[in-house]
Amino acid sequence: MAASCSGHSAMLHKCVRFKSLCNVHLCSGVFIRRIWTSRSKCQLQPKLQSKSSPQMVGVVALEIHAQIQATSKLFSSSRVGFSAPPNSHVSFFDASLPGTLPVLNRRCVEAAVMTGLALNCKINTKSLFDRKHYFYSDLPAGYQITQQRLPIAVSGSLSYSYLGGKKRSEVMMKSVRVRQIQLEQDSGKSLHDDQRSRTLIDLNRAGVGLMEVVMEPDMCCGEEAAAAVRELQLILQTLGTCQGNMAEGQLRVDANVSVHHPGEPLGIRTEVKNINSARFVARAIDYEIQRQFEVLESGGTVLNETRSFDSKTGTTVPMRDKEGLQDYRFMPEPNLPPLFVYEGVASVPDGIDPAQAVVIDRLKAQLPELPGVKRTRLMEEYGILPEHSFTLVNENGLMEFFERVVQKTKTEPRKLIGWVIKELIGNLNLQNLKVTQSPVSPEALAQLLNLLESGFISSSAAKVVFQEMWKAPEKGVEQLVKELDLELISDREELVKICQRVLEAHPDLVQVIRGGNKKVLNKLMGSVQKESKGRADPVQLRKILEEMTS
Amino acid sequence: MAFRNTAHERNIATYTLRCLNRATPPRPSHPRCVLAEPPTYGASHWGRRAPWCRWMSTSQSGFISKVPQHPTWEPVAERQLPPPTKVSLDLVDKLERLALVDFGSQEGVECLENAIRFADQLHVVDTEGVEPMDSVLEDRALYLREDTVMEGNCAEELLRLSRITEEEYFVAPPGNIPLPKREERSAMLKHSEL
Numbered sequence: 128m129a130a131s132c133s134g135h136s137a138m139l140h141k142c143v144r145f146k147s148l149c150n151v152h153l154c155s156g157v158f159i160r161r162i163w164t165s166r167s168k169c170q171l172q173p174k175l176q177s178k179s180s181p182q183m184v185g186v187v188a189l190e191i192h193a194q195i196q197a198t199s200k201l202f203s204s205s206r207v208g209f210s211a212p213p214n215s216h217v218s219f220f221d222a223s224l225p226g227t228l229p230v231l232n233r234r235c236v237e238a239a240v241m242t243g244l245a246l247n248c249k250i251n252t253k254s255l256f257d258r259k260h261y262f263y264s265d266l267p268a269g270y271q272i273t274q275q276r277l278p279i280a281v282s283g284s285l286s287y288s289y290l291g292g293k294k295r296s297e298v299m300m301k302s303v304r305v306r307q308i309q310l311e312q313d314s315g316k317s318l319h320d321d322q323r324s325r326t327l328i329d330l331n332r333a334g335v336g337l338m339e340v341v342m343e344p345d346m347c348c349g350e351e352a353a354a355a356v357r358e359l360q361l362i363l364q365t366l367g368t369c370q371g372n373m374a375e376g377q378l379r380v381d382a383n384v385s386v387h388h389p390g391e392p393l394g395i396r397t398e399v400k401n402i403n404s405a406r407f408v409a410r411a412i413d414y415e416i417q418r419q420f421e422v423l424e425s426g427g428t429v430l431n432e433t434r435s436f437d438s439k440t441g442t443t444v445p446m447r448d449k450e451g452l453q454d455y456r457f458m459p460e461p462n463l464p465p466l467f468v469y470e471g472v473a474s475v476p477d478g479i480d481p482a483q484a485v486v487i488d489r490l491k492a493q494l495p496e497l498p499g500v501k502r503t504r505l506m507e508e509y510g511i512l513p514e515h516s517f518t519l520v521n522e523n524g525l526m527e528f529f530e531r532v533v534q535k536t537k538t539e540p541r542k543l544i545g546w547v548i549k550e551l552i553g554n555l556n557l558q559n560l561k562v563t564q565s566p567v568s569p570e571a572l573a574q575l576l577n578l579l580e581s582g583f584i585s586s587s588a589a590k591v592v593f594q595e596m597w598k599a600p601e602k603g604v605e606q607l608v609k610e611l612d613l614e615l616i617s618d619r620e621e622l623v624k625i626c627q628r629v630l631e632a633h634p635d636l637v638q639v640i641r642g643g644n645k646k647v648l649n650k651l652m653g654s655v656q657k658e659s660k661g662r663a664d665p666v667q668l669r670k671i672l673e674e675m676t677s
Numbered sequence: 678m679a680f681r682n683t684a685h686e687r688n689i690a691t692y693t694l695r696c697l698n699r700a701t702p703p704r705p706s707h708p709r710c711v712l713a714e715p716p717t718y719g720a721s722h723w724g725r726r727a728p729w730c731r732w733m734s735t736s737q738s739g740f741i742s743k744v745p746q747h748p749t750w751e752p753v754a755e756r757q758l759p760p761p762t763k764v765s766l767d768l769v770d771k772l773e774r775l776a777l778v779d780f781g782s783q784e785g786v787e788c789l790e791n792a793i794r795f796a797d798q799l800h801v802v803d804t805e806g807v808e809p810m811d812s813v814l815e816d817r818a819l820y821l822r823e824d825t826v827m828e829g830n831c832a833e834e835l836l837r838l839s840r841i842t843e844e845e846y847f848v849a850p851p852g853n854i855p856l857p858k859r860e861e862r863s864a865m866l867k868h869s870e871l
């Protein structure tokens with residue numbers, strides 16, 4: 128597959144729209160995770176101040192398309208799969224051949240209901256499908272089946288938080304209203320070959336189930352929007368309703384951006400598209416807010432237009448206008464009667480098998496612990512800092528790793544969090560591994576920490592052992608400690624001997640200490656640790672040195 | 678419940694295949710927008726079996742169709758209808774732009790007007806006190822299928838239907854090209870490669 132894939136891209140080196148098709152696996156997920164720790168640009172947002180008017184602010188709403196994690200498509204039973212040979216996952220319905228009809232996938236309905244529940248939505252027990260018409264060659268039917276009039280879930284909210292404040296360690300709690308979640312079909316993919324002036328069409332994605340999550344204009348800057356996207360991404364991944372990989376297009380963000388003076392009606396908005404990584408969400412939005420400030424400041428007006436984010440330049444540019452005013456000619460989808468879901472098994476009418484029906488109560492019972500709840504629990508249960516709870520929850524599998532270490536050791540969770548967040552993550556990142564691929568198991572780390580806790584090794588020695596565990600995970604912790612000769616020197620006589628050697632080598636320092644400068648003792652301690660390969664217990668060592676220099 | 682049976686028994690793939698394998702696809706004779714007779718292949722979502730079975734079997738074959746067994750009609754007099762809709766060239770232009778189709782000629786416009794006239798007969802139906810419906814079957818539950826893969830892997834077959842392909846891709850004109858003005862259009866279409 129890889130070979131044929133690169134072949135296509137070579138042929139289409141001028142393709143615009145989806146040119147990174149083949150490279151995305153490499154970079155996926157790397158920046159997405161970092162959103163909490165990276166400095167975002169919110170505080171860089173310009174403070175536009177003119178003498179006559181108060182400060183203007185940005186207003187941001189989001190439309191997020193999430194590909195439903197399912198085996199088959201929304202209305203056809205062809206496979207959902209990324210980077211398959213072109214047009215291999217296409218049924219006659221997906222290709223819109225005459226006489227084919229939509230048959231709704233129950234899994235997609237359940238995914239939308241679960242997502243709706245997780246976002247505190249009201250689930251519409253009756254929802255409707257509509258056709259939205261527009262002409263594009265990757266939409267063979269000439270219309271998309273969506274839910275315009277009566278979507279499956281409405282009136283929800285998404286709570287999100289991010290680290291803000293001066294030191295960026297303060298947890299800022301925010302909430303955005305979710306207007307609706309609608310089920311709809313994805314389109315195919317177009318590869319534009321500018322040189323030969325034509326478009327290549329791959330319909331593998333055509334008909335894949337999407338949940339469009341529409342959020343109200345409750346955000347004010349890129350950082351907030353990025354945090355909301357990140358939180359939604361985590362929720363979807365926790366639910367398993369969407370894999371949420373932005374680089375693979377499983378989660379696509381469109382931002383509606385405008386600026387106004389607080390208290391006044393909203394300004395004219397632009398829609399920013401092509402934001403294909405979480406990192407760019409903040410950047411694209413902040414750029415657009417800034418641009419609108421500048422347009423207005425120079426006496427211009429903001430046009431209601433669609434703009435495309437260019438990640439190379441970090442700017443947004445107007446997209447070629449699609450034939451002026453869009454008229455989607457919405458109409459009820461005649462081939463699909465209303466979709467009914469039921470509150471409880473009891474409300475499933477006769478003649479419908481309750482096992483086949485979508486029952487809200489049943490799905491509610493299956494909801495897993497959501498990220499927000501997880502963070503609170505981690506902070507309360509283990510007494511860790513909020514920012515640490517973010518890292519634990521944001522990194523897939525890290526929380527489970529942490530909790531297993533906690534279970535297996537006597538070390539306080541607050542003390543061992545650094546090992547998990549700094550040492551473990553540092554090493555994983557260096558080798559580009561996921562938490563689940565870590566060669567060091569939680570049990571092994573716990574064992575190491577127990578040795579440290581019981582005073583068998585020093586903390587600097589523990590760090591050395593940890594690195595060795597990384598290189599030779601098959602060896603036991605105790606074996607490594609022994610091989611490396613790192614256990615603390617418990618024999619006082621041996622320690623005194625080493626101290627003696629060090630003191631003899633530094634008579635000048637001894638003089639200084641005896642002269643009253645006790646700080647120099649630290650220098651001696653360092654030398655002893657060097658000599659003993661970090662095997663001296665600091666407390667004991669200090670005592671001995673003090674005695675010997677007094 | 679009828680719908681559950683429906684989808685179990687229905688097999689779109691087989692059905693479409695039949696269409697594909699026909700030597701000449703059935704097309705209504707020339708003017709496309711004149712309402713043709715009920716299409717023999719018109720798929721019904723609701724029939725218990727695929728529709729061609731219905732046409733092949735006798736009406737007494739035992740299953741209950743949701744389509745009336747016998748057509749009935751009464752002629753509607755011209756004076757019962759609202760005034761005929763005239764389609765302006767501007768509207769035609771707009772429709773052509775929205776759907777990127779070419780009506781072609783005055784003849785095409787007349788076709789469209791005739792189609793609207795045909796639909797005008799619906800104005801005669803008394804709908805007083807009836808809630809608007811999208812479908813006569815909207816009180817029925819929508820059938821939901823299991824999330825399993827049953828179709829696909831037919832790229833070759835599908836690509837055969839396309840005039841131009843490149844490797845395993847369909848080939849289309851570049852992007853959405855704005856339609857040229859009416860006057861320029863025929864000239865452009867003549868020189869188009871696609």
